[in-house]
């Protein structure tokens with residue numbers, strides 16, 4: 001057969017690259033809002049409000065009372081790989097912030113339309129900033145606002161046609177995932193008040209999630225899931241090797257959540273919500289030995305030295321790479337095994353409000 005000509009290798013247009021990468025950082029509604037909530041937490045906010053229009057399909061906004069953004073950062077705020085949180089590569093080893101790659105705002109610009117209202121304690125008035133799809137600042141107006149920052153994203157994915165269609169079609173599912181994610185932050189963020197509201201069509205805005213900003217995990221769990229659910233949980237604090245421990249709550253053997261698997265399972269590493277499929281699998285497996293009719297609720301925070309893991313594994317930072325995952329799982333297996341074999345098994349299906 002005739003051999004084809006070898007095609008020319010050319011660089012991809014940088015705006016196209018920007019869009020491709022942005023779609024990897026921001027996968028869906030909940031990863032978009034996750035980035036904004038993490039920015040608010042990094043800014044030291046004690047109050048974070050998430051406002052949705054049509055479950056986030058039309059627009060969403062994250063409003064905080066954090067430190068605000070100083071005017072000399074306005075121009076570079078939404079540029080790719082611009083961050084105030086990481087200066088040198090070694091800083092990656094001692095991360096204490098949620099963000100560090102300067103990709104979230106730049107990605108949101110590429111995928112929707114971004115405006116930011118912000119004020120620091122040094123300014124008397126706030127500024128409303130408008131950015132274009134490449135992350136360039138295109139307009140600046142004075143406005144009234146307390147100290148803090150509000151970020152608004154309109155029409156997420158409108159310029160990625162396929163994803164935009166999927167987004168609209170799956171909006172209720174995306175919304176469910178978002179609520180679960182907000183629960184994860186609201187449980188663990190001590191002293192931070194969370195409110196999420198939604199406005200559908202012409203209906204009045206309604207509150208869909210609310211916490212008081214208590215300093216304790218226990219209070220946050222009670223606020224979110226009710227006292228009845230809380231009394232069915234077993235607190236745990238398990239020391240592991242090398243300055244590691246795991247803290248949190250799991251269902252007592254007789255009282256799981258009758259709902260779907262993973263519905264109320266929240267995993268954290270040093271207070272950072274992450275996906276831990278292996279831990280979830282292990283908890284479910286051990287629980288099944290004691291209660292085969294339900295799934296356990298689990299809220300587990302792995303406290304480990306910052307050197308022991310890497311969050312820079314996937315663009316959305318939900319995956320964690322542990323240097324010694326096997327022994328972590330082994331300790332957990334032993335500790336939970338003790339809890340679930342010690343208690344006498346009584347089945348009772350709780351009605352969870």
Ligand code: ADP
Pocket residue numbers: 035039040043064066067068069077078082083084085098099100101102103104105106148149
């Ligand atoms: P990263 O969080 O990785 O630094 P982002 O794109 O999320 O990247 O944010 C870029 C920068 O904008 C942050 O480093 C921070 O300085 C500033 N910023 C973003 N959101 C806020 C906020 N809510 N309050 C204060 N500063 C913010």
Ligand code: MG
Pocket residue numbers: 035038039098099100102104105
């Ligand atoms: Mg960020």
